[in-house]
Amino acid sequence: MTAANPVFVALDTTEPDSAAALARTLTGKVGGLKVGLEYFTANGPAGLSAIQDFGLPLFIDLKLHDIPNTVAAAMRSVTRLGVSITTLHASGGAEMIRAAADAATETAAKYNVIRPQVIAVTILTSLDQAAAEAVGFSGAVNDQVRRLARLAQENGADGIVCSPLEIAAVRAECGPDFTLVVPGIRPAWSETGDQKRFLTPAEARDTGADVLVIGRPITTAADPAAAAARILDELGLS
């Protein structure tokens, strides 16, 4: 039996037609679709209609970060969209994470919709050690990510976003059932761009990532379907 495809493609565009075209061409080659701030601020919830008929789980990466009351209210709205995964920032604190997780649970039950996995972003993969220190994360990034992962887990988050470099530390801290969503994925043949903490798809998967978030190596390739197929091949899933 073929293992489940862990690749969620990041459809970072403002255009529903472009997102739908990519989703169409990548169906069968990716395990899920992710849209984030770029898409959601341009199109709102209505924009999801362009990508929800491909039979693939949807991940809305909103990285909520505000006071608990505000984030809980936003999480109620996100939950009603019926998506599989959504995000908030772990640095919003224990009370904020707990309020969001509870809001997702209550809203899913009330409207009989799928409860999204509530996933806490630890330290953005675009930050290297120096940049993380400059925003106040003192000490090794690895240790700070592990600390935030524990905070998220203790307050009801289903998992975290971390870079591939922290997977082993977080697994050791949080156990096998905590979902690790991992961007900062760069095949050896792709450009790194603004990602500072990255590994290849196979390295990240083999270290224990559950979800591999991959955008530009696929979406800006001359042939996105071929790029996705090449990644699947490297993962031994083709």
Ligand SMILES: O=c1ccn([C@@H]2O[C@H](COP(=O)(O)O)[C@@H](O)[C@H]2O)c(=O)[nH]1
């Ligand atoms: O720490 C984080 C959190 C989220 N992301 C998101 O993942 C994708 C990565 O896209 P690439 O084109 O493969 O770099 C993008 O949507 C980010 O918003 C992240 O990269 N790092």
